[in-house]
Amino acid sequence: MEQTRHRLRGKLEVDTDLGSFLGDTRIRLLEAIAEHGSISRAAKAVPLSYKAAWDAVDTMNNLADEALVTRATGGKRGGGTTLTDYGRKMIALYRALEAEYQAALERLAASMQDAGATDIRDFQRLLRRISMKTSARNQFAGTVVALRDGGVDFEVHLRIDADHELVAIVTRDSATNLGLAIGTEVHALVKxxxxxxxxxxxxxxxxxxxxxxxxxxxxxxxxxxxxxxxxxxxxxxxxxxxxxxxxxxxxxxxxxxxxxxxxxxxxxxxxx
Structure with a gap:
C-alpha cells in the first residue's frame, strides 16, 4: 500500500523575547490599514470586529520598540489610522519569514516520510502543550531597572519605555524562579x-x-x-x-x- 504523504502547514508567529507579537491575522490587519487608512474599513477587510482590531493594534504598539500604527483622534468612530515606516518594515519581514518558514516545513515533511502516524500525533500534541495564551487584557514588555528587597518579597521596577515605569511586587521565591536581575526583560500582565x-x-x-x-x-x-x-x-x-x-x-x-x-x-x- 502506498504510504500517505503528510504535508505540514503551520502558522508563523513572530515573537519578541517577551511573547507573541505578529501573526497572520495581525499582519493582514496592518496591510489593510495601509490600504484603507481606516481601522473600521481595515477590520471589515480582515475580517475582525472593530473592537478586536483596536485591541490588536494596541497590543502590537505596546510590545513593539516603535509604534506600528498611529491614529488621529476624531471621536468615537472618527479620525484616521496610518501605518508607520516601522510597521511597513515589520510586514516585509513577516512575509519574507513566511516564505522561508513554509519552505522549511516542506523539507521537514519530506524527511518524515519514514515516520509513523504515532510519531506525527506525538509531535502535534507537543506543539499544543507548549502554546500559551493569557486572558490578561493589558500586556507590557519591560526591562528590570531596580530591585528592592523587602525580606519576604521584592519590589520590581520595570522600564516599559523612555517615560514610563511599572512597579510589581513578587515573592522572593518568584523572583528567584524568574531569575530577576537588573536588565532582565520580562512581560508584565495587568487584568x-x-x-x-x-x-x-x-x-x-x-x-x-x-x-x-x-x-x-x-x-x-x-x-x-x-x-x-x-x-x-x-x-x-x-x-x-x-x-x-x-x-x-x-x-x-x-x-x-x-x-x-x-x-x-x-x-x-x-x-x-
Missing part, C-alpha cells in the same frame, strides 16, 4: 478589572502605578464599560469599570484620565 480610573491629577492614592493618557475608546456594556487610554509613547492601557462610575467621572473620548493599579496586581512572566 483590566484591576485598573481604576482617575480624572483628578491632584488626587493622592496609595497605588504604586499611575499611567495618564487620553481616552481613545469607550466600549459600553449593559453593566460595565471598557475604557482604553492612549499613553504617550504609543502604548495603551484598558480598564473595565461600571457604567455608573464612568458617568460619575464624566468620561468621554478625547478626555484625559489616569489608570491606577496596585503593584501587587502586576504579574510578571519570563519567556525562555
Amino acid at each position: 483590566s478589572s484591576a485598573v481604576l480610573l482617575l480624572t483628578d491629577p491632584g488626587l493622592r492614592v496609595s497605588a504604586g502605578n499611575q499611567l495618564w493618557g487620553e481616552i481613545t475608546r469607550i466600549h459600553d456594556g449593559p453593566v460595565n464599560c471598557e475604557v482604553t487610554l492612549a499613553i504617550p509613547g504609543g502604548k495603551s492601557i484598558c480598564a473595565v469599570i461600571t457604567q455608573h462610575s464612568a458617568e460619575r467621572l464624566g468620561l468621554a473620548v478625547g478626555g484625559r484620565a489616569g489608570a491606577v493599579f496596585k503593584a501587587s496586581d502586576v504579574i510578571l512572566c519570563l519567556y525562555t
Whole structure:
C-alpha cells in the first residue's frame, strides 16, 4: 500500500523575547490599514470586529520598540489610522519569514516520510502543550531597572519605555524562579478589572502605578464599560469599570484620565 504523504502547514508567529507579537491575522490587519487608512474599513477587510482590531493594534504598539500604527483622534468612530515606516518594515519581514518558514516545513515533511502516524500525533500534541495564551487584557514588555528587597518579597521596577515605569511586587521565591536581575526583560500582565480610573491629577492614592493618557475608546456594556487610554509613547492601557462610575467621572473620548493599579496586581512572566 502506498504510504500517505503528510504535508505540514503551520502558522508563523513572530515573537519578541517577551511573547507573541505578529501573526497572520495581525499582519493582514496592518496591510489593510495601509490600504484603507481606516481601522473600521481595515477590520471589515480582515475580517475582525472593530473592537478586536483596536485591541490588536494596541497590543502590537505596546510590545513593539516603535509604534506600528498611529491614529488621529476624531471621536468615537472618527479620525484616521496610518501605518508607520516601522510597521511597513515589520510586514516585509513577516512575509519574507513566511516564505522561508513554509519552505522549511516542506523539507521537514519530506524527511518524515519514514515516520509513523504515532510519531506525527506525538509531535502535534507537543506543539499544543507548549502554546500559551493569557486572558490578561493589558500586556507590557519591560526591562528590570531596580530591585528592592523587602525580606519576604521584592519590589520590581520595570522600564516599559523612555517615560514610563511599572512597579510589581513578587515573592522572593518568584523572583528567584524568574531569575530577576537588573536588565532582565520580562512581560508584565495587568487584568483590566484591576485598573481604576482617575480624572483628578491632584488626587493622592496609595497605588504604586499611575499611567495618564487620553481616552481613545469607550466600549459600553449593559453593566460595565471598557475604557482604553492612549499613553504617550504609543502604548495603551484598558480598564473595565461600571457604567455608573464612568458617568460619575464624566468620561468621554478625547478626555484625559489616569489608570491606577496596585503593584501587587502586576504579574510578571519570563519567556525562555
